[in-house]
Amino acid sequence: MxxxxxxxxxxxxxxxxxxxxxxxxxxxxxxxxxxxxxxxxxxxxxxxxxxxxxxxxxxxxxxxxxxxxxxxxxxxxxGAVSGAAQTQAVQSEGQVEQAAAQTEAGAAPVVERSQPVQDQAPAVRKALAETGIAASDVAGTGRGGRITKEDVVSHQAKPAAPAAAPLSVAVGERIEKRVPMTRLRKRVAERLLAATQSTAMLTTFNEVNMKPIMEMRAQYKDAFEKRHGARLGFMSFFVKAATEALKRYPAVNASIDGDDIVYHGFYDIGVAVSSERGLVVPVLRDTDRMNYAEVENGIRAYAAKARDGKLGIEDMTGGTFTITNGGTFGSLLSTPILNTPQTAILGMHKIQERPMAVNGQVEILPMMYLALSYDHRLIDGKEAVGFLVAIKELLEEPARLILDL
CATH class of the missing domain: 2.40.50.100 (RNA polymerase II/Efflux pump adaptor protein, barrel-sandwich hybrid domain)
Known part of the structure; x- marks a missing residue:
């Protein structure tokens, strides 16, 4: 039934x-x-x-x-097997028996090739169309020799066989491929466009010397991983520095609801993660109560869930402030867009060695540009600059974070 x-x-x-x-x-x-x-x-x-x-x-x-x-x-x-499954099973058994008989007779066993593309499931047809792979080139591992979506992915991952001669392409030929936007990407596009149209967004910049953080990380990363089972990255320093700066500048941790300003007495920091389906922002809750290991483990867990498409609504709901790291892709400087209804977002960038003037001398230091985009309707320039300077100072002197200075 x-x-x-x-x-x-x-x-x-x-x-x-x-x-x-x-x-x-x-x-x-x-x-x-x-x-x-x-x-x-x-x-x-x-x-x-x-x-x-x-x-x-x-x-x-x-x-x-x-x-x-x-x-x-x-x-x-x-608990039932439908007629289609039974038919496939009979066909498979027949193929095995035929192959066995041919083997006994001294002939090479014959196994039926994959089914034509029109006989495949919609997901398989879509994968074949998107990759441009012919169904006849894919070895099917499904019932009755049918191709599965995983077969197409595996075939695409195989290194291409060397061609006897280069293929000729007509001069002037231009290829286009049209695919529909995913719902997630369309929603992200709508939110980002709305943020630029409905807020008085402004961006202020500063730079931070990453040498102290890099030296501390190099000195303690092995002991940290051995004790906590987590890799010590840069993001935990930025999350903790941002949390402390938010305490000093409450407006940056606030949001606008109609004609009201909502000041949040907690610190839920979203970390922007790029996934195949689009940009997602899972939220670390109560970062003021988290230690560095908890921050690192939380980010790593979210990254894995985003990669596997396992993030839930509860993982991305809320958030009072957001950090995005374009530096992982090599970005040297950018202006991040607000994650509304939040009123500020911090942009991290690539660490780049540059000549800097230090006490009248030129030194080569690992520098990172920081960008803070904020809603000028709520946050004044003085607060925005002060907030960014606070993060800069906390990162350039990590002892301030530990000693609460």
């Missing part, structure tokens, strides 16, 4: 979602709690799992279709 598979109950802030990928197709056997479908929302990707061992009877909502909270997306048969 078929039962219904429904979309998850979406949070209040999420109106609907889009079927991103069906990992299983009608007739395919699944195990309990195995991921069968991904639903992409404006904020996160939600996974739908099999309620029990059984097979997918039919798919009601195909890839690319919009789905509402708790809406039926497929039919499921618990």
């Amino acid at each position: 078929a039962t219904e598979i429904k979309a998850p109950v979406f949070p209040e802030s999420v109106a609907d979602g889009t079927i991103a990928t069906w990992h299983k197709q009608p007739g395919e056997a699944v195990s309990r709690d195995e991921v069968i479908c991904d639903i992409e929302t404006d904020k996160v990707v939600l996974e739908v799992v099999a309620p029990a061992d059984g097979t997918i009877a039919s798919i009601i909502k195909n890839e690319g279709e919009t789905v509402l909270s708790n809406e039926v997306i497929a039919q499921f048969e618990e």
